[in-house]
Amino acid sequence: SKHEDIDAKISEVVAKIQKDGVTQDEVNRIVAKISAQTILARDGSGVIASALNEAIAAGDWTDYITGVDRLKKVTPADVLRVANKYLVEDQSTTGYFIPKQAGNQNRDTAKANNFLEENGPFYYRHPESGHVHEEISASAISLEEKNNSETAFDDTTIEKSTSAFKREKVSGIDVVSVKTSAKDFVTAAASISLGNYASETKNDIIPALTASMLSKGTTLNDKFKFSEKLQKLGVTLNVNASTFKINIGFKCLKKDLDQVIALLAEELRNPLFDAKEFENLKQQFIGNTQQSLNDPGERGDIALSQAIYPKTNPNYSLSVEDNIENIKKATLEEVKAFHKKYFGTASMRLVIVGDTDDANLNASLKKSFKNWNGGVTEKLKFEEASKSNSKTEVVTIPEKPSAELYIGQFTGLKRADADYIPFYIGNYTLGAGFAGRLMQTVRDNDGLTYNISSGLGGNIETGGYWFVNASFNPNLFQKGLDATMVQVDKWVKEGITATELENKKTNLIGSFKVGMSTTNGMARTILNFIERGLEPNYIEQYPNDIQKATLQQVNDAIKKYIQLDKMIIIKSGSLDKDGNPLK
Known part of the structure; x- marks a missing residue:
């Protein structure tokens, strides 16, 4: 549809509200949603401080407490009056953004601000398209959450008692519940393993298509009715697929847990799988995936994985063209068969964190999942x-203002390996965030890039790899590559210093504990641990494991896993086959 059509539709909706107003039922639904979301947002001391601050800035700190009550007094008549007073056409401004060329132009610069490289056992990357080869470990401590909760951590976050972590089988599900000081709400993180699916030569877009179809209605409620029920509770049910599993998450008021579990079970067990919705979804997936053709970051990432892994390894990424082909040929029958085989409680794990007392989780699970x-x-x-x-490869994409560099190699390290934490600390020193060596040299001193980092990937179930990623102006690309290699060279040959080791330990332990101060951070992290066969209370041990790593272990690990003469270098963007800027 055209810009004008969408614009006209919006005006139509506004005009209808101005003429007919809204119903009491609609007002109730929105009030319920905002009330619930206000309470659900109070997760962790950082967010609470920030919300109080907002209320003070708006002129009245008590609004933090009374805001929801004021909201409940709004009537349909108020809405009608305000719509006619303020939604005035001749005071409105409309802008159309029409790109010259399809594709997402500046995602790389945008990424610099919100990109969080793999953090300890925690790594999260949004599936921007149907194709996600990186494991999305369900434990996101998103940057936003981190920024919102830079608070001193103390051990009262988990109510210390012998029963801090309750673990039991309920209706075949491995359930862990943790009581924290959160008030009136809980966060749940769950997953279902896809077993060997990632290694079988099947269409690997099917899991993502299936997960996306679940929100398009159930056999009991069409997608609008289902969505309305959730909205009333202020809840979003997130279900997505990654290489090895289906990830599930939600946050809800304690009093609504029973209803939310029932809706989750309905979505997981009885999807509608409507043929028309499926065709629309495929078009959406194709559109999203096509954007990757023009994306130097995405194309470079794919080329790196193909240079490191054989086709039959789950970390091998298909080309954008192959992905589009897979989406086109996917059938609704395959989706239904996949759902029938892989969805169920056989390998389902669920972690619930927050105000879990009398939440009656077990009764709800037994009722809805029996x-x-x-x-x-x-x-x-x-x-x-x-x-x-070693290998150098160029991916040429014309007319791009910035080019992406990937340097990497296979390490074979798995998260469970003894060397993993020492190597992880070593990498963190080289390339994590603004305090990493790469940012301080190639960005701050040499002024060659906005964004450079190094990370680890592919190491949850399989032998992993190490990589550096940076964006450069094509004219400065060679200079940027040289400056980066100077740092990598020095890092491998000389290792890190005792001072760096102490700083990074403090930093890693601190950010881990800050991440644990929200129900969301804790639920996802514990889920991540139990998926790897660890006990929930490993969250108390993990900081000790970081603390234990010695300088010798860290520097030995860097030397052991990184071979300077085996580098794979990928140059992606407006560069010719020799890596020179396109004229």
């Missing part, structure tokens, strides 16, 4: 990568 069989418990089988030889 007799739901299905799911798989098989272990992943795959072909491991081998140490690759």
